[in-house]
Amino acid sequence: MAKHFRAVIRMTALALALFAAGLARAQPQDRAATIAGAKQEGMVSYWDTIIQPETHDALAAGFRAAYGLPASFQVKYTLSATLALITKIEQETASGNVTVDVASIASPPWVNGLVAAGHVMRHDSPEYAAYTAVFAAKLGQPGYYAFNGGYVFVPMWNADTLTFKGTSWKDVLGAVPAGRISTNDGGNSATGLLTYMGLRDALGVDYFKSLARMKPAFVVRSEGTAERLVTGQDLMAFGGMPTRAAQNNEKGANLDILFPSEGVVLMGQSSFILTKAPHPNAAKLWLDFTLSEAGQTILAKREALISGRAGFKSPLPKYAPAMDTLKLIPVAWDKIGTEDIRKAKAEWQGIFAP
Numbered sequence: 504m505a506k507h508f509r510a511v512i513r514m515t516a517l518a519l520a521l522f523a524a525g526l527a528r529a530q531p532q533d534r535a536a537t538i539a540g541a542k543q544e545g546m547v548s549y550w551d552t553i554i555q556p557e558t559h560d561a562l563a564a565g566f567r568a569a570y571g572l573p574a575s576f577q578v579k580y581t582l583s584a585t586l587a588l589i590t591k592i593e594q595e596t597a598s599g600n601v602t603v604d605v606a607s608i609a610s611p612p613w614v615n616g617l618v619a620a621g622h623v624m625r626h627d628s629p630e631y632a633a634y635t636a637v638f639a640a641k642l643g644q645p646g647y648y649a650f651n652g653g654y655v656f657v658p659m660w661n662a663d664t665l666t667f668k669g670t671s672w673k674d675v676l677g678a679v680p681a682g683r684i685s686t687n688d689g690g691n692s693a694t695g696l697l698t699y700m701g702l703r704d705a706l707g708v709d710y711f712k713s714l715a716r717m718k719p720a721f722v723v724r725s726e727g728t729a730e731r732l733v734t735g736q737d738l739m740a741f742g743g744m745p746t747r748a749a750q751n752n753e754k755g756a757n758l759d760i761l762f763p764s765e766g767v768v769l770m771g772q773s774s775f776i777l778t779k780a781p782h783p784n785a786a787k788l789w790l791d792f793t794l795s796e797a798g799q800t801i802l803a804k805r806e807a808l809i810s811g812r813a814g815f816k817s818p819l820p821k822y823a824p825a826m827d828t829l830k831l832i833p834v835a836w837d838k839i840g841t842e843d844i845r846k847a848k849a850e851w852q853g854i855f856a857p
Contacts, residue, residue: 540784546577547785549605601779604786609770611836630794637811650771652808659743679738687742688721689851701768745822749807766830
């Protein structure tokens with residue numbers, strides 16, 4: 504395992520070197536001007552709901568190297584809960600006092616609303632040519648956003664405390680005693696609720712009524728879901744995140760996951776630039792880098808995020824398989840509105856309310 508991760512790190516370093524060398528050889532005039540503008544701005548600020556501090560450090564270092572930015576260039580990062588990020592952006596766009604340059608969040612319906620309201624900057628990233636599958640799945644809008652990494656919520660368990668041989672979402676029902684399973688808190692988690700909406704259409708409402716009878720614990724953060732399995736508090740998680748399985752297993756845990764036969768709901772971290780971003784040149788470069796081969800390699804290796812980039816070879820295929828190998832449950836992301844989400848939340852609360 505250690506050799507594998509060292510090999511991945513070497514691959515990441517090579518990708519960064521090639522990316523930087525390519526930029527140095529031939530910078531289009533507009534890109535050179537953008538880099539010059541970014542150097543004058545001196546910083547970029549981004550918010551995300553997934554990226555951990557160590558991953559941020561790797562991204563920031565690779566970003567500076569790729570564009571020849573000085574060590575003094577600041578990459579300011581804030582890790583946020585989904586609803587807190589939504590609140591932050593809505594408050595700033597309403598007041599006009601925008602401090603965030605780039606935000607990434609797994610809520611295409613919400614981001615589509617920002618685009619429609621004129622709050623997302625038009626940026627024709629040169630990397631978008633590799634994201635046609637993302638746009639086709641309605642997980643992005645050309646010229647406005649794609650996702651810097653995707654994730655899924657799937658059955659997860661501690662293989663040291665549970666033997667589970669299921670292949671389907673249906674196999675989860677009754678797999679552990681009541682009170683020994685957790686699920687995403689759809690009442691307080693935007694991504695948990697959106698996942699519920701996709702799974703409900705595939706599995707039916709009665710399925711979730713059966714899940715409710717297992718008396719699951721409700722968890723908002725994916726880190727907490729994994730921790731409850733590692734400590735033995737839960738035997739299974741209905742909505743575990745492969746990212747957290749990979750990170751805990753690297754530290755010696757034995758968490759296992761299932762990609763169910765019915766399919767999964769892919770949650771893409773929609774990454775976009777605010778129209779009134781205070782550092783627009785740096786924001787464009789940051790978005791481009793995170794979507795590049797080098798940026799995607801860092802995100803896939805360190806966060807086990809699924810890349811939407813065409814031809815991308817995942818360094819962690821068990822936890823972050825290629826997007827085109829996944830059976831995706833279709834979701835009409837471009838059709839979901841505020842009222843649909845409100846109704847789904849009320850439905851979820853009606854099913855799982857004590």
